[in-house]
Amino acid sequence: MSSIPQLPLADWIDSFVNWLVQFTGFFNAITNFIGGINNAFQWIFDLIPIWLFIILILALTFYVNRKDQRWSLLIFELLGLLLIWNLDFWRDMTQTLTLVLTSSLIALVIGIPLGILMAKSHIAEIILKPVLDFMQTMPAFVYLIPAVALFGIGMVPGIVASVIFAMPPTVRMTNMGIREVPEELIEAADSFGSTEWQKLFKVELPIAKTSLMAGVNQSMMLSLSMVVIASMIGAMGLGTKVYFAVGRNDAGGGFAAGLAIVILAIILDRLTQSLTRDHRG
């Protein structure tokens, strides 16, 4: 092996990132855009009094489960949110929620069309599959480095890294959902003279909905798993509390903040899972 010189792979990637940095205007625009969404969420969350926020979340849970009410979940949510309030993590929790919602939203907006493209085009599938594998298996920390170079410090690079890490399930599950629409339904849609768009919106997406929502749920959970990592580059929230606790060897503080993340995760998971279940009629 010694006769073969070491490949300067790291150098190549460095120069690629450096080359990208010259498009400052472009990346600034993205930063502003993502930052705008993020700030809008945060602005709304800061505006709503805590007690009203809790009521709204309970009401939302009640609404999405209206067919099959689960009181234990409502009680858990009430106690969990009161605990977060009590521990004085409220503002951190809303920051984390903002990060998760923003990155999930972006992951959806990019991921669902990509999934549709993948389902429709064989070539797109061949290209996207390894890319998705790469995005999901590359250690999430690694994304932080170029993210900082391109988007600076703060919420935005955290969101970008989360989007990259969290998007694959949405793409995959959208693809799978559409591919699994029964052949006969596609034929029915075609035989009645549907256009491609009509077929997509009236047949394929509605039938793929369950699978698609499962992808959204997974994406949301993955982006939540990024919050601690993203806190290392200045994304504020519960992650920051955990990260600081690690630095101060503060087990109690770390666990308390960690518990708040768990509570948030469970609420988000159950809410999106309810959407996954078929609530028609």
Place this chain on the structure above:
Amino acid sequence: MSKKVEVKNLTKIFGKHVGRAKELIKQGKSKSEILKETGATVGVDQANFEIEDGEIFVIMGLSGSGKSTLVRMINRLIEPTDGEVLIDGENLMGMDKKTLREVRRKKMSMVFQNFGLLPNRTIMENAEYGLEIQGVDKEERRKRAQKALEQVGITGYNDEYPDQLSGGMQQRVGLARALANDPQILLMDEAFSALDPLNRTDMQDQLLDIQEGLKKTIIFISHDLNEALKLGDHIMIMRDGEVIQTGTPEDILTHPANDYVEEFIENVDRSKVLTAGNVMIRPVTINIDKAGPRLTLKRMKNNEVSTAYVVDNKRKLVGIVDANDVIDLVRHDSSDLRSVVKTDVPTTNEETPISGLMDDISQTGIPFAVTNDKGQLKGIIVRGAVLGALAGNEVSEFE
């Protein structure tokens, strides 16, 4: 009757080396030879047929015979490798996507084996799908879908979902969805095959009822010869992608093109196919406006029968006379033949399937009289002839 659909040399080859396989197929090579030589699978091998306006044309064959591929080429759900499909003389093959879409929207609708209903839509929303994608406004399409649903006998389920209905009812919705567009052509791909036998018979009857009023051109795919014989004005039998025989149900039964068809029809319940007209024989008739008791008796003796059928000058059935009664008349030197004519004769018409007559035939001693709609006597049905026909013997005494 005019030609509604013409299919010329329609061919589908699946797999690789389609071009080479196309050459071979034109040379008349068989499906297995082509598979061996090129690896390509012949789905449909140069099918040629014509369908008349307003008829039910049944394409029948076992699975793998290419019938489903064939029907999907008629609306180009499957793109043909070669050949032409003409609807009202217009070739479908040359059409661009937009024109083809218009044809699918306006001219032909399809009914599917497993119904093809959208599970997330209500019955009403399913029935109006075809109209919805055409951009028909909501009120109008509701009205038309409602009418179609009523036509197939689905009322009061508008807001249910397909999985809340039985198979038979789901397929009625499938049929309503197709009818709502008011297409000229209905493509029905094994439409009743997924239903249980009772429901299937029901649906067949209903389709015939609906067809009576609507006179659509229906292309019906089936693997069940009984179904084909019951529904079809014409039947086309396919095997291994090839058309084996095309003809009326009677053609197929009486003149099977080859051993394959013959084997097929051996399993058919002939009582459902044969009609009174097929099994009737010529009776001994007496014209009451001309003949008296003596002549009657003489004819009955000559023909060695104890009952004769009495008709008038116009061959209209009057009744029957019994030999004993006629002998009595002759003895008393009476010429009033009318006084002994019994008028309560069981009658039927030529189109009645004998499956519906079996019970009555076996119960009444007197043979059934077969009359046309003017009341004229066409023939009679005797028990022996019915049994003979069911056993597959030709009924040749008549005409």
